[in-house]
Amino acid sequence: MPSDLPQEIINTIIGHIPTSDASTLKASAAVCSSFHDPSRRKLFNTLRLYRARSLQRPTLEEGAELFDSSPSISAYVRDVVLEVSDATEDCVALEKILNRLVADGLLERLVINGRGARWNIVAKALPTLPEALFAAMNLSSLTRLHLMHLRNVPSNLFSTALGLPIVSFHQVSLRRNTAFVPGETPSRVGHLIIADSVTDSATPILQSLFSSPPPSLKRLEVRLAQAEDNYEKRLLKMCSDTLEELVINTGELTRQPSYLFPTFSHLHTLNIKLFVNRHRKLPDLLLPTISLCTLNSCPVLQTLILRFIVEPRFPKAEKAWTITESASGGIPARAIRCVLVLRDIAAGPEPRDDSELYEKFETAMEELFVGREGVSCELAPPQGFYLDQLP
Numbered sequence: 055m056p057s058d059l060p061q062e063i064i065n066t067i068i069g070h071i072p073t074s075d076a077s078t079l080k081a082s083a084a085v086c087s088s089f090h091d092p093s094r095r096k097l098f099n100t101l102r103l104y105r106a107r108s109l110q111r112p113t114l115e116e117g118a119e120l121f122d123s124s125p126s127i128s129a130y131v132r133d134v135v136l137e138v139s140d141a142t143e144d145c146v147a148l149e150k151i152l153n154r155l156v157a158d159g160l161l162e163r164l165v166i167n168g169r170g171a172r173w174n175i176v177a178k179a180l181p182t183l184p185e186a187l188f189a190a191m192n193l194s195s196l197t198r199l200h201l202m203h204l205r206n207v208p209s210n211l212f213s214t215a216l217g218l219p220i221v222s223f224h225q226v227s228l229r230r231n232t233a234f235v236p237g238e239t240p241s242r243v244g245h246l247i248i249a250d251s252v253t254d255s256a257t258p259i260l261q262s263l264f265s266s267p268p269p270s271l272k273r274l275e276v277r278l279a280q281a282e283d284n285y286e287k288r289l290l291k292m293c294s295d296t297l298e299e300l301v302i303n304t305g306e307l308t309r310q311p312s313y314l315f316p317t318f319s320h321l322h323t324l325n326i327k328l329f330v331n332r333h334r335k336l337p338d339l340l341l342p343t344i345s346l347c348t349l350n351s352c353p354v355l356q357t358l359i360l361r362f363i364v365e366p367r368f369p370k371a372e373k374a375w376t377i378t379e380s381a382s383g384g385i386p387a388r389a390i391r392c393v394l395v396l397r398d399i400a401a402g403p404e405p406r407d408d409s410e411l412y413e414k415f416e417t418a419m420e421e422l423f424v425g426r427e428g429v430s431c432e433l434a435p436p437q438g439f440y441l442d443q444l445p
Contacts, residue, residue: 073100098130103151105139105169114139114147121154128154133163135441138171138204145180152186160195165441168204174229175206188214200247200444201226212262213237220445222247222275228258236265245273245445260285267292272320275301278311287313294318301325302343310342315351324352324387325359332367334414335376336422349386358387361434362415363395372410375418382426390426392419395434408433 071082073096082093103117104110112120114137121128134155136148155161166187177184191199191214198220201211206229215221217239228234241263250256256277271293278286290300294316304327324347328337347358367373394415396408416431423429437443 069096071096073097094127095130098127100133100135101131102135103137105137105144106141107139108137108169114144114151118147118150121151125154129158129160131155131158132161134161135165135167138166138168138176140171140175140179142179145176145183149180149183149186152183152190156186156189156193159193161190161193162195163198163200164190164196165200165202165444166204167202167441168226170203170205172206173204173208173211184208191215191218198445200224200441202441205229209235209258209262210237210239212258213239213241213266216241216243216246216259216262216266216268218243220245222249222444223256223259224249224440226259234258234261236262239266241266241268242270243268244270246271247275247444248277249275249440250277257285260289263289263292269296271296273297273299273301275303277303277305278307287311291316295320297321299323299325301327303327304337304339304343305329307339307343310339311346315346315348317350318352318355320354321352322354322356323359324355324357325361327361327363330362330364330375332365333376334364334373334418336378336418341379341381344381344385347385347387352386355387357389357391358385359391359393361393361395363397364411365397366406366408366411368406368408372414374414377418377421380424381422382424385426387428389428389430390423392423392429392431393434394431395437397437 069092071093082089101112101117103112103114106113106115128151134151136151137144138148139145173184188211190196196218199215199218200222201215202224204211204226207226209228209232211226212223214237215223219242221243246268248256248259274289274293274297276286276289290297297318298320300318300321300323302325326343328340328343330336344358344360347355392415394412412431412433419429419431
């Protein structure tokens, strides 16, 4: 291979190697010095490190040992998924990893999965670990933070997290009977994902937002609950002047929300997730939920996306969907996208044919939006795990 081959061409060659093809990336790193850096940059761009008792590899200890043996590797890491554990050996390894990433100051995406770990127990196992976690969350390079399955966290964790552009929370909760204390970090979140209902662990998130309203929250994903306190009503009102995309998960709703949408002056995309049972009867709240979307509430709406989440009946025959009423009128959106989302991942030993399910879905959408122009149907690609769906 010519020694004067332009580095741009080498970078392009390495760029075509899939990230999952670790063996090829390792081999290319050994070709010559010109291949070494781009290969390692792609090989170590994303790391997932697990606590010891999860019985998955690589573990936190192995990650810490890797950074110790090859200090330059941590500078390649831009995206890291770390599990939190109250085991002392895991805590020590996690602190080493975080300190190295903070020292490099190049991390862009951080996922902290507590797997149900209690913050106060983790702090007792290694008192300096919480400081390392907060230091990582305060990195100027960090743009995406996802917090999952953490219990008994301090209230300032929420305000710190909401100081980042893209944040998601999934089962992150304060210690029981702990008073919420607003943090000092101003909120600058632009894309917020609240995976829990507003009557559960999302409450301190909302309290943080109300104490320091974000000036430019443009994309919101929220799970609505059947409750009377209407936290979500206040949340939607708070961001109505800035919101451009809204994703609503109706998983817990059994009846129409008891409030109306505020006027979303900039909302161009509304995405509603609906769950369809095995009898293929559309949820009763479909039309009432769509009815919240009016010309007054969404004057500039361009696209309404309806995501119908189903579990295939395979190997049983698919049923025709039950449509009792049309939804053609009153929707201000120019385009309506009807998306069929299959919940399961594994199809069994033989490839599963979902063509019958999709055909019946298309027929149902034609009946639901009879005579309406701008309606399209599509089958969503495999969803994978929740962690893989996060930005």
